[in-house]
Amino acid sequence: MTALVTFGETMLRLSPPHGERLETTRELEARAGGAESNVAVGAARLGVDAAWFSKLPDSPLGRRIVSELRSHGVRTGVSWADPETTRLGTYYLEHGGEPRGTSVIYDRADAAITTVTPAELPTGVFETAERFHTTGITPALSESTAETTRALLRAAGEAGMSRSFDLNYRSKLWSPEAAREAYEELFGEIDLLFAPYRDARTVLDREGKAIEVAHGLAAEFDFETVVVTRGEKGAIALREGEVHRQPVFEAETVDAIGTGDAFVAGFLAKRLRGGDVADALEWAAATAALKRTVGGDLAVVTPEEVEAVVDGGGGIDR
Numbered sequence: 277m278t279a280l281v282t283f284g285e286t287m288l289r290l291s292p293p294h295g296e297r298l299e300t301t302r303e304l305e306a307r308a309g310g311a312e313s314n315v316a317v318g319a320a321r322l323g324v325d326a327a328w329f330s331k332l333p334d335s336p337l338g339r340r341i342v343s344e345l346r347s348h349g350v351r352t353g354v355s356w357a358d359p360e361t362t363r364l365g366t367y368y369l370e371h372g373g374e375p376r377g378t379s380v381i382y383d384r385a386d387a388a389i390t391t392v393t394p395a396e397l398p399t400g401v402f403e404t405a406e407r408f409h410t411t412g413i414t415p416a417l418s419e420s421t422a423e424t425t426r427a428l429l430r431a432a433g434e435a436g437m438s439r440s441f442d443l444n445y446r447s448k449l450w451s452p453e454a455a456r457e458a459y460e461e462l463f464g465e466i467d468l469l470f471a472p473y474r475d476a477r478t479v480l481d482r483e484g485k486a487i488e489v490a491h492g493l494a495a496e497f498d499f500e501t502v503v504v505t506r507g508e509k510g511a512i513a514l515r516e517g518e519v520h521r522q523p524v525f526e527a528e529t530v531d532a533i534g535t536g537d538a539f540v541a542g543f544l545a546k547r548l549r550g551g552d553v554a555d556a557l558e559w560a561a562a563t564a565a566l567k568r569t570v571g572g573d574l575a576v577v578t579p580e581e582v583e584a585v586v587d588g589g590g591g592i593d594r
């Protein structure tokens with residue numbers, strides 16, 4: 277039975293081989309990428325029965341997304357749209373080492389999901405599912421995605437599910453002011469907040485240490501749990517007044533995209549498997565570290581690998 281439901285856009289990610297530039301490459305590698313399906317895939321790979329809700333054009337491109345996600349064990353609750361009038365969002369990703377940095381070009385305007393409504397999605401599973409997750413990218417896409425996000429969060433709450441939200445601010449989609457207004461409208465429906473420290477500062481105007489940010493947000497919006505992530509500086513979680521700290525596990529980075537989503541996947545998977553917040557933070561950090569060693573957006577990992585990282589493993593297994 278489905279335990280975790282996520283909702284959001286998944287795009288086709290097109291990237292030149294490492295070391296090649298978008299301007300000159302002759303090859304583009306195609307993979308599925310989207311914050312919420314990244315979380316569903318990571319959780320499914322870690323043993324959770326996970327589903328992803330979205331809307332896609334009924335075309336070879338839309339079906340390609342579904343088959344890639346299903347190949348990792350994710351159930352898909354997709355509304356299929358007329359391919360003549362809608363499209364699949366894409367994003368171009370050029371990996372660049374220092375000092376160039378990695379760059380993303382979105383081509384996602386008018387994607388099928390921008391017209392989604394709650395009635396188009398199979399919300400009957402909320403009756404038995406345990407957790408619902410979405411991110412701050414989804415309400416940025418259109419008025420319909422913002423309304424559907426609100427409606428799904430409310431329906432999930434009415435069904436007794438625990439609801440999580442990752443701020444995931446994307447400056448290429450909207451301004452900090454617009455994002456803040458949309459986030460604050462949703463906060464009353466959220467139990468667990470994942471707040472990248474940078475987003476808490478830029479969008480929510482928070483100041484001070486991560487722990488102060490967590491306390492401030494929990495007090496103001498009544499979240500049950502707040503997780504603040506600080507990249508290489510690790511993460512902290514605040515739940516019922518108790519603070520948990522988690523350093524990062526070292527990783528050799530092949531592809532950093534999807535690290536934040538892998539963190540969330542590890543956290544939610546461990547909670548759904550019965551772990552407490554401290555265990556979940558460890559799994560989150562370990563899953564994030566493993567993701568960095570894998571190409572693509574997806575955390576193609578196993579529970580055993582996560583346990584090995586938590587236990588200080590690595591090296592050559594032979």
Ligand SMILES: O=C(O)C(=O)C[C@H](O)[C@H](O)COP(=O)(O)O
Nearest residue numbers: 309310311533534535536537573
């Ligand atoms: O930007 C968007 O709209 C996407 O969904 C693209 C990416 O797949 C995720 O955002 C990855 O995010 P990180 O886990 O923070 O690296």
